[in-house]
Amino acid sequence: EIEAQALYEHRVLMEGSFLFGRKGKVYKPNAQSYVHMTDVITRQVSRTVTLDVKGGDAELIRVMKEIFTNNSGAKERVLLAGAGFVEKMSTFNTVQKQLEAGNTEIVWGITWKKIESNFGSLLLVHHELFDQYGWTDKALVLDPQYLKKWQISNFERKEYDGKELAIMNGNFTVFREVCGVAVYNPDAHCIMELDSNSN
Secondary structure, three states: OHHHHHHHHHHHHHHHHHHHOOOEEEEEOOOOEEEEEOOOHHHHOOOEEEEOHHHHHHHHHHHHHHHHOOOOOOOEEEEEEOHHHHHHHOOOHHHHHHHHOOOEEEEOOEEEEEEEOOOOEEEEEEOHHHHHOOOOOEEEEEOHHHEEEEEEEEEEEEEEEOOOOOOOOOEEEEEEEEEEEEEOOHHHOEEEEEOHHHO
């Protein structure tokens, strides 16, 4: 159970780093080498779309047009959002009707709420990391075909004998993976923010 929890925390930290970290490098004196951090998704996305909830369904149509046109992206994209953003997005009549109709889709083992328009469809899910990283009122629209995880060293799990290494009286496990994330066609993705008048 302890190992499962440690692995879960490792995955959450890695996902947080991919979304909200900062590109850079840190020198490790005992290893006499640098640890490099990847450039992250939210810093590689160049476009911001503002959503004014008070604009009603006409505003939602305008935003869908802005998301899906003039960028060669897919007609179905992913919308990861903080709790505040999901709450405001749920006030649109169109969205309410689609959710009440049970517009859901299971992709990658996740149940998504599907919001459809004549321009394209968004697969919406509340992402708790957005709330933890101060993005509760923001969202991120991603076109998965233009995201790539670069695997430099595969994920590995290695057990060590702490007694033999004179570190501790017991065994311990180390998880290790070296990877990065790259965003292609940055205009196919966007950061969504609520208009200041929407709060």
